[in-house]
Amino acid sequence: MNILILGGGGREHSLAWAVKQNPKCDRLIVAPGNAGIAAIAECADLDIENGGAVANFAEENAIDFVIVGPEAPLAAGVTDRLEAAGLTVFGCSQAAAQLEASKAFTKEICDASGAPTAGYARFDEADLAKEYIHLQGAPIVVKADGLAAGKGVVVAMDEATALAAIDDMFGGAFGAAGAEVVIEEFMEGEEASLFVLCDGQDVLPIGTAQDHKRVGEGDTGPNTGGMGAYSPANVLDNNVLDKAMDQIIRPTVAEMARRGTPFKGVLYAGLMIKDGQPRLVEYNVRFGDPECQVLMMRLGAQALDLMQACAEGRLAEMRVNWADDHAMTVVMAADGYPGSYEKGSVIKGLDDLPESSFEICFHAGTSQKDGQVIATGGRVLNATARGATLQEARDRAYALVDQIDWPQGFCRRDIGWRALE
Numbered sequence: 001m002n003i004l005i006l007g008g009g010g011r012e013h014s015l016a017w018a019v020k021q022n023p024k025c026d027r028l029i030v031a032p033g034n035a036g037i038a039a040i041a042e043c044a045d046l047d048i049e050n051g052g053a054v055a056n057f058a059e060e061n062a063i064d065f066v067i068v069g070p071e072a073p074l075a076a077g078v079t080d081r082l083e084a085a086g087l088t089v090f091g092c093s094q095a096a097a098q099l100e101a102s103k104a105f106t107k108e109i110c111d112a113s114g115a116p117t118a119g120y121a122r123f124d125e126a127d128l129a130k131e132y133i134h135l136q137g138a139p140i141v142v143k144a145d146g147l148a149a150g151k152g153v154v155v156a157m158d159e160a161t162a163l164a165a166i167d168d169m170f171g172g173a174f175g176a177a178g179a180e181v182v183i184e185e186f187m188e189g190e191e192a193s194l195f196v197l198c199d200g201q202d203v204l205p206i207g208t209a210q211d212h213k214r215v216g217e218g219d220t221g222p223n224t225g226g227m228g229a230y231s232p233a234n235v236l237d238n239n240v241l242d243k244a245m246d247q248i249i250r251p252t253v254a255e256m257a258r259r260g261t262p263f264k265g266v267l268y269a270g271l272m273i274k275d276g277q278p279r280l281v282e283y284n285v286r287f288g289d290p291e292c293q294v295l296m297m298r299l300g301a302q303a304l305d306l307m308q309a310c311a312e313g314r315l316a317e318m319r320v321n322w323a324d325d326h327a328m329t330v331v332m333a334a335d336g337y338p339g340s341y342e343k344g345s346v347i348k349g350l351d352d353l354p355e356s357s358f359e360i361c362f363h364a365g366t367s368q369k370d371g372q373v374i375a376t377g378g379r380v381l382n383a384t385a386r387g388a389t390l391q392e393a394r395d396r397a398y399a400l401v402d403q404i405d406w407p408q409g410f411c412r413r414d415i416g417w418r419a420l421e
């Protein structure tokens with residue numbers, strides 16, 4: 001089978017690594033890929049948000065199966081275009097991508113399906129939004145409706161912060177994404193992520209994880225795309241998982257099908273859990289990054305069979321073969337991230353790192369220049385490992401970090417602290 005993966009971050013490196021272990025995989029192309037992916041797959045320069053260009057490329061290269069990594073091509077309708085060309089695609093339709101692309105849409109789906117989530121109101125005008133904030137009081141959460149690269153959410157602990165967020169959003173700080181805002185009740189609890197494959201009808205949970213969104217140790221400082229993750233998330237135990245599947249995931253999937261826009265692909269539910277009860281924070285319509293890295297570490301080669309069955313509507317016949325293990329990934333980022341950072345610093349020591357089914361350093365923002373690996377993004381490397389216990393996975397992951405020679409990079413030293421305390 002010839003496989004094309006769209007994307008070039010740590011998520012896509014881990015997808016490529018897992019897919020490559022499956023004997024079904026003959027040829028593997030990743031667009032655009034990165035320096036780490038280039039060691040295990042062909043990398044192609046391709047505008048991955050242009051469905052026509054991807055379809056032509058897939059035809060020229062006799063691709064049998066396309067896996068879409070990030071949300072932008074999904075929201076741009078690349079899956080629809082590829083399926084129209086007869087390709088098998090792991091990734092949802094443009095209509096279903098609304099679950100991530102519009103927070104207001106997701107709230108409507110929650111209302112229609114009865115999925116527990118924060119109370120909310122929608123506004124397309126600043127004055128009424130501010131009046132609502134005065135009435136509700138803080139803490140309160142202000143969200144730009146559209147895709148804002150993870151930055152369109154302000155959790156305001158006081159009213160002034162919430163009002164300033166309204167000015168920012170209607171002032172155009174998030175472009176078109178902020179033309180409408182959703183104001184939500186602040187939910188207390190512990191967050192965890194649930195990943196579920198959906199083929200439009202059937203659902204199959206394929207793992208839980210906990211991300212570390214803040215840049216600083218002890219979960220302090222500004223939000224990032226994620227500084228590390230581990231799986232499974234112990235707060236999402238079987239009891240909470242059953243509730244999340246019955247009260248949130250299945251009703252959502254049923255409502256999407258009822259509307260004629262079935263969800264096919266991976267549904268990533270961000271959950272807030274309090275007293276054993278999950279509530280939905282948000283949906284994403286793709287794997288998390290870096291959560292994908294720990295899921296792929298645990299699933300290995302079967303990930304390809306699962307994604308293929310999902311794309312072909314055969315999930316009912318699939319089971320996940322779980323090992324009783326734990327995985328952790330530690331993100332190494334460029335100094336300054338998530339603020340401004342320099343590109344082009346040289347990373348050494350990568351060639352000598354151990355690599356096995358228990359440990360690997362996935363690449364995120366890297367490229368190859370003059371025979372060296374250089375940093376080209378904010379989040380740059382993902383030291384990833386698994387073990388019989390979370391502590392074992394963590395020791396292995398940090399052992400990888402400590403062998404990497406990159407003075408311009410940093411990482412959090414406390415990934416997994418909630419679970420290990």
Ligand code: AMP
Pocket residue numbers: 118141150153155184185186187188191213270281282
């Ligand atoms: P989102 O982009 O919707 O995931 O929001 C980013 C982060 O803001 C989430 O991971 C939560 O930590 C936090 N957040 C979002 N909505 C709420 C809410 N209603 N109550 C408390 N925290 C929230």
Ligand code: GLY
Pocket residue numbers: 150211225226284287288289290291
């Ligand atoms: N790690 C959070 C995300 O992928 O959205």
